[in-house]
Amino acid sequence: DTEVTQTPKHLVMGMTNKKSLKCEQHMGHRAMYWYKQKAKKPPELMFVYSYEKLSINESVPSRFSPECPNSSLLNLHLHALQPEDSALYLCASSQIHRGGTGELFFGEGSRLTVL
Amino acid sequence: GQNIDQPTEMTATEGAIVQINCTYQTSGFNGLFWYQQHAGEAPTFLSYNVLDGLEEKGRFSSFLSRSKGYSYLLLKELQMKDSASYLCAVSNDYKLSFGAGTTVTVRA
Numbered sequence: 101d102t103e104v105t106q107t108p109k110h111l112v113m114g115m116t117n118k119k120s121l122k123c124e125q126h127m128g129h130r131a132m133y134w135y136k137q138k139a140k141k142p143p144e145l146m147f148v149y150s151y152e153k154l155s156i157n158e159s160v161p162s163r164f165s166p167e168c169p170n171s172s173l174l175n176l177h178l179h180a181l182q183p184e185d186s187a188l189y190l191c192a193s194s195q196i197h198r199g200g201t202g203e204l205f206f207g208e209g210s211r212l213t214v215l
Numbered sequence: 216g217q218n219i220d221q222p223t224e225m226t227a228t229e230g231a232i233v234q235i236n237c238t239y240q241t242s243g244f245n246g247l248f249w250y251q252q253h254a255g256e257a258p259t260f261l262s263y264n265v266l267d268g269l270e271e272k273g274r275f276s277s278f279l280s281r282s283k284g285y286s287y288l289l290l291k292e293l294q295m296k297d298s299a300s301y302l303c304a305v306s307n308d309y310k311l312s313f314g315a316g317t318t319v320t321v322r323a
Contacts, residue, residue: 131309133311141315141316142302142313142314142315142316143258143302143313144313145310145311145312148309148310150309155309156309156310190257190258196309201245201306201309201311203248203260203263204248204258204260204311205260206257206258206259207257208256208257209257
């Protein structure tokens with residue numbers, strides 16, 4: 101099983117809503133990532149979890165709150181978002197090698213629209 | 216910081232060869248990746264270089280020169296399905312930073 105599964109595929113929310121994006125992998129990877137991608141732009145790193153601990157936060161606003169309940173699951177909790185937060189949110193996972201990441205496996209993404 | 220440069224767009228004919236260059240200046244380096252991304256889809260892994268030299272994988276090859284901060288992705292025998300964005304990405308510890316991507320259009 102070499103899949104990273106993300107739900108939901110599409111999400112529309114208002115600025116006062118609270119919602120969550122979910123990501124799951126069963127490849128035994130111990131690093132998991134959240135990326136944000138705007139149209140015609142490259143993915144931008146938001147958060148990295150290694151061994152279920154938050155290791156990198158790229159100065160992401162607190163209205164985005166990541167959570168890693170176990171080694172297979174990664175959530176991104178959303179609250180009080182702005183319309184400019186509308187984007188494709190990509191989850192990825194990788195093995196952890198000495199000195200860095202291995203190949204990142206990406207999910208298909210959750211397309212978020214904030215009204 | 217990270218600075219990763221690649222051309223914005225390239226166009227080539229079906230059956231031809233295209234070379235996408237990537238130059239980088241990064242504070243650390245653990246390897247260079249190339250990803251393919253079709254519009255509206257997730258990036259998919261193409262190649263990984265950590266040592267200098269050429270890695271060949273079917274129709275796709277990737278080259279790295281660490282001393283020059285330079286890599287290229289070579290696409291041979293182009294097919295229409297190769298029309299996509301190609302992303303150069305540099306790994307530093309657990310951070311994978313992407314270049315802006317090169318949109319390749321394959322014409323019949």
